[in-house]
Amino acid sequence: MEDETEAPSPFLPGTNIQYAWDSTSLGYLKQCPRLYQYIMIEGWVARDENIHLRFGIEYHKALEDYDRLRADGLDHNDALFEVVRETLYRTEGWDPDPDSKAGAVKNRNSLVRTIVWYLDQYEDDQAKTYIKSDGKPAVELSFRFELDYGPTEWVEAGAEAPAVGASTVPYVLCGHLDRVVIFNDELFGTDRKTTSTGLTDYYFNQFEPNNQMSLYALATKVILNAPVKGIIIDAAQLTRTATNFGRRFTYRTGDQLEEWLRDLRKWLRLAEWYATDGYWPQNDTACDKFGGCRFREICSKSPQVREKFLEANFTKAEEKDRWNPLKPR
Amino acid sequence: MSEDEELDPRFPGGMNYLDWLMNVLPPDEASPQNIDQIIAFQRKARMSYDSGVKPKRGDAGPKIDVIGLGLVKHKPALVRRAVKS
Numbered sequence: 001m002e003d004e005t006e007a008p009s010p011f012l013p014g015t016n017i018q019y020a021w022d023s024t025s026l027g028y029l030k031q032c033p034r035l036y037q038y039i040m041i042e043g044w045v046a047r048d049e050n051i052h053l054r055f056g057i058e059y060h061k062a063l064e065d066y067d068r069l070r071a072d073g074l075d076h077n078d079a080l081f082e083v084v085r086e087t088l089y090r091t092e093g094w095d096p097d098p099d100s101k102a103g104a105v106k107n108r109n110s111l112v113r114t115i116v117w118y119l120d121q122y123e124d125d126q127a128k129t130y131i132k133s134d135g136k137p138a139v140e141l142s143f144r145f146e147l148d149y150g151p152t153e154w155v156e157a158g159a160e161a162p163a164v165g166a167s168t169v170p171y172v173l174c175g176h177l178d179r180v181v182i183f184n185d186e187l188f189g190t191d192r193k194t195t196s197t198g199l200t201d202y203y204f205n206q207f208e209p210n211n212q213m214s215l216y217a218l219a220t221k222v223i224l225n226a227p228v229k230g231i232i233i234d235a236a237q238l239t240r241t242a243t244n245f246g247r248r249f250t251y252r253t254g255d256q257l258e259e260w261l262r263d264l265r266k267w268l269r270l271a272e273w274y275a276t277d278g279y280w281p282q283n284d285t286a287c288d289k290f291g292g293c294r295f296r297e298i299c300s301k302s303p304q305v306r307e308k309f310l311e312a313n314f315t316k317a318e319e320k321d322r323w324n325p326l327k328p329r
Numbered sequence: 330m331s332e333d334e335e336l337d338p339r340f341p342g343g344m345n346y347l348d349w350l351m352n353v354l355p356p357d358e359a360s361p362q363n364i365d366q367i368i369a370f371q372r373k374a375r376m377s378y379d380s381g382v383k384p385k386r387g388d389a390g391p392k393i394d395v396i397g398l399g400l401v402k403h404k405p406a407l408v409r410r411a412v413k414s
Contacts, residue, residue: 080368081361081364081365081368084364084367084368085356085359085364088351088356088359088364088367089356089357092355092356095352108351108352109347109348109351112351112367112371113371113374113375116368116371116372116375117371117375120372120375241378241383242374242378
């Protein structure tokens with residue numbers, strides 16, 4: 001699963017000023033600057049995070065392959081057969097620790113189960129993959145677009161000069177859209193999620209408003225240059241022995257997207273300020289949100305011993321292995 | 330051992346046929362029939378789940394004598410996961 005080509009850094013050279021942003025890194029910043037520091041600046045990774053990451057990659061790859069095969073004219077069973085076979089090849093030797101919390105529900109067996117169950121459930125999907133003007137299906141679309149401003153541009157005259165050339169680099173928004181579909185004659189982006197949380201209103205309410213869904217709605221609109229109604233969230237809840245599915249729509253108006261972009265400018269400016277200052281404060285009202293922050297135990301310790309606890313409970317990824325919005329899938 | 334963790338006596342280390350297909354059989358040795366069997370098992374498991382039947386590991390896989398047919402080539406030493414009673 002190693003990526004052969006090394007992606008460029010999302011940071012301006014020699015600084016902690018991030019110029020390329022995806023919904024994940026922006027979400028960390030918005031949730032808690034300290035969380036952003038631990039993951040994006042310092043590269044701390046929870047020990048079982050790789051299991052979630054690998055499972056997500058394989059799940060998305062399988063469904064993407066299925067969408068492409070169906071668009072090429074294969075019927076459901078033939079496409080499913082190919083997808084399962086390819087998944088078995090790709091995951092040969094992948095053996096997450098079944099005694100870990102993540103490995104108990106996310107492993108090779110549950111991956112194949114979830115793929116088969118999902119594709120059978122949506123065999124006659126009302127949401128049809130959008131076919132782009134070049135005749136290709138709109139699946140797994142990587143997007144990358146520049147904003148009309150960049151880091152340091154807000155620096156006032158007379159302030160300390162930014163890194164050489166920094167002001168010429170615009171901010172970049174990037175990410176990956178799972179699929180664009182036509183549903184009831186309207187255009188929607190699709191995002192497929194896996195979770196261990198029950199698929200209740202409580203789960204789906206987190207997507208409205210939501211940083212990732214707003215960015216994806218915006219990206220769908222930019223990529224296709226067409227009006228987009230919103231995002232369809234296709235969620236899969238995994239347990240040890242079964243997978244449940246749920247689908248909800250989250251809508252975004254043009255005004256909402258403009259507001260999101262307006263707010264983004266403030267967030268990016270704030271991120272730059274933290275980076276310049278070299279300090280990312282805790283947002284201690286967010287520690288119990290989202291099922292509890294993974295760094296909660298660290299932040300609850302006295303500052304002088306946190307590094308020791310980080311080293312004991314997390315691993316520090318090498319720079320090339322850290323979360324990087326510019327890393328191609 | 331719980332009722333849900335009944336072992337299939339045909340397989341070493343408490344494996345069932347699906348375990349063997351998924352974890353022992355190298356993908357490049359898997360026949361189209363093997364892939365079909367994996368999909369069929371998953372579909373059967375889904376039907377059982379949808380009808381409210383609690384999944385059992387002992388239910389996994391088609392009931393054929395794969396050892397008798399010579400389909401099992403080797404007996405890997407598998408560590409059985411701890412089962413909380």
